[in-house]
Amino acid sequence: MFVDKVKIFVRSGKGGDGHVSFRREKYVPNGGPDGGDGGRGGHIIFEVDPGINTLMQFRHNRHYKAQDGESGGKKRCHGKDGADLVIRVPQGTVLREAESLKVIADLHALNQREIIFSGGKGGRGNQHFATATRQAPRYAEKGQSAKEYWIVLELKMIADVGLVGYPNVGKSTLLSMVSNAQPKIANYHFTTLSPNLGVITNKHGKQFVMADIPGLIEGAAEGVGLGHDFLRHVERTKVLIHVVDAAGTEGRDPVQDIYTIQKEMNLYNDEMLKNKPQIIAANKIDIDNCTENIERLKAEFEPQGIEVIPISAAGNQNLQELMQKTAALLAQVADQTVIFEPEFEELSDMSNLPFTVTKVEDDYYAVEGVGVERMIGYTSLDTEKGFAFFQKYLREKGIVDALEEAGIQEGDTVRIYDLEFEYFK
Numbered sequence: 107m108f109v110d111k112v113k114i115f116v117r118s119g120k121g122g123d124g125h126v127s128f129r130r131e132k133y134v135p136n137g138g139p140d141g142g143d144g145g146r147g148g149h150i151i152f153e154v155d156p157g158i159n160t161l162m163q164f165r166h167n168r169h170y171k172a173q174d175g176e177s178g179g180k181k182r183c184h185g186k187d188g189a190d191l192v193i194r195v196p197q198g199t200v201l202r203e204a205e206s207l208k209v210i211a212d213l214h215a216l217n218q219r220e221i222i223f224s225g226g227k228g229g230r231g232n233q234h235f236a237t238a239t240r241q242a243p244r245y246a247e248k249g250q251s252a253k254e255y256w257i258v259l260e261l262k263m264i265a266d267v268g269l270v271g272y273p274n275v276g277k278s279t280l281l282s283m284v285s286n287a288q289p290k291i292a293n294y295h296f297t298t299l300s301p302n303l304g305v306i307t308n309k310h311g312k313q314f315v316m317a318d319i320p321g322l323i324e325g326a327a328e329g330v331g332l333g334h335d336f337l338r339h340v341e342r343t344k345v346l347i348h349v350v351d352a353a354g355t356e357g358r359d360p361v362q363d364i365y366t367i368q369k370e371m372n373l374y375n376d377e378m379l380k381n382k383p384q385i386i387a388a389n390k391i392d393i394d395n396c397t398e399n400i401e402r403l404k405a406e407f408e409p410q411g412i413e414v415i416p417i418s419a420a421g422n423q424n425l426q427e428l429m430q431k432t433a434a435l436l437a438q439v440a441d442q443t444v445i446f447e448p449e450f451e452e453l454s455d456m457s458n459l460p461f462t463v464t465k466v467e468d469d470y471y472a473v474e475g476v477g478v479e480r481m482i483g484y485t486s487l488d489t490e491k492g493f494a495f496f497q498k499y500l501r502e503k504g505i506v507d508a509l510e511e512a513g514i515q516e517g518d519t520v521r522i523y524d525l526e527f528e529y530f531k
Contacts, residue, residue: 110261110338112164113204119147119188121226121249122175124234128242129181139242141232142179144249147225148172148188152201152211154218155194161261175249178231188225198264198342200446204256208449214264214342215443223452226250237526245466245521248474253452260338263301264443265317266436268343270367272322272358275351276389278302280419281318284429301339306429314436317343322367337374342444345383345435347428352388352396352403352416360388360399361406383435384412387428392418463508469518471529473505479523 122144129137150172173188201210201222211220229247236243269277285304302318319339340346348367350360364386371378386407388400396416404414415431417424461475481499500506509520509529518529 117171117254118223119172119225120174120252121228122177122185124229124231124246125178127180139232142183144228145175145185145187150223202258212446263339266314267316271349276419353390353393392421
């Protein structure tokens with residue numbers, strides 16, 4: 107079964123917590139802090155596997171979780187890092203965040219491997235928090251939280267040339283005649299239920315890949331018929347061959363068929379046909395009464411720069427001419443794959459990120475949170491302007507209110523990661 111779109115849940119590993127402990131050895135009754143750091147959580151990694159050509163494996167397992175990092179230990183022992191989780195997908199898979207549908211990554215290259223969601227950093231043990239005035243800190247950082255998302259995987263097949271057209275116009279027959287592909291062929295609609303790929307070698311020995319896209323019908327962009335599920339496979343193609351029934355055996359007008367298919371592709375993605383050369387294969391010329399339709403196709407589309415090639419896929423007529431014209435169009439197109447650029451910015455809005463306030467001792471408080479850590483990372487507290495921004499952030503974020511609710515008094519100490527200061531209103 108061919109599956110080209112699935113929704114799965116992924117979760118990176120949580121960072122291990124830092125440890126609170128003190129050196130206790132014979133003849134060292136008052137040893138200092140020696141709590142170790144927590145290990146990093148496992149990453150979520152996606153990797154292209156050339157041996158896979160469908161997303162079928164995700165139909166039965168939709169939850170993927172990397173391993174959490176271990177907590178730190180005594181004697182400055184570092185917790186073990188969590189194992190990364192490698193998820194293998196076919197070449198051409200696009201990852202999207204399920205709610206916004208923004209692109210996270212496009213795995214378009216062979217053997218491409220990307221860290222999609224990083225594991226949480228391990229928390230630091232209490233050995234890092236000793237100061238001249240606080241030599242026995244009973245505080246260690248918590249490990250950073252895991253990142254978890256529902257994501258959509260879309261397989262957009264990578265091919266140089268795409269065969270498009272209504273059902274039963276001869277796309278699969280054409281592919282089988284010009285390549286080594288062996289698609290299922292029968293005389294009824296939607297014989298092709300999944301894209302088929304074939305490799306064509308021109309007279310100069312250069313090869314290109316052609317995809318037989320399942321039949322499109324009017325309304326495909328809105329989800330009518332099977333075509334909606336496969337329009338995504340047209341997006342990466344560099345050249346399009348419109349296959350039409352020039353004999354009109356099913357009572358349709360081949361000229362209108364071309365316009366209908368073009369309309370559906372533009373409705374699905376208005377960039378679909380931009381800078382993409384097209385050619386029309388007027389099929390079934392071995393059947394009588396198609397001369398008039400071929401002349402109408404040429405009169406309508408050749409002034410638009412779209413050449414019409416009369417062929418018979420079943421009778422192997424003019425197929426080499428069609429392939430030579432196709433190869434010539436490919437030579438005019440930039441030799442690069444259509445790539446979907448990342449749009450999704452992970453945790454880009456820090457205003458709603460959670461934080462925690464912990465009362466470590468009677469006069470000692472710790473503030474933690476991803477947004478707080480990031481704020482400190484890009485704020486210079488050595489300048490008056492930077493310190494003013496820091497104070498404003500604490501008030502607007504609600505950190506000051508949370509500290510007061512926890513019972514903080516003037517003169518008490520507040521630690522925010524590497525920063526330690528006394529609290530005054």
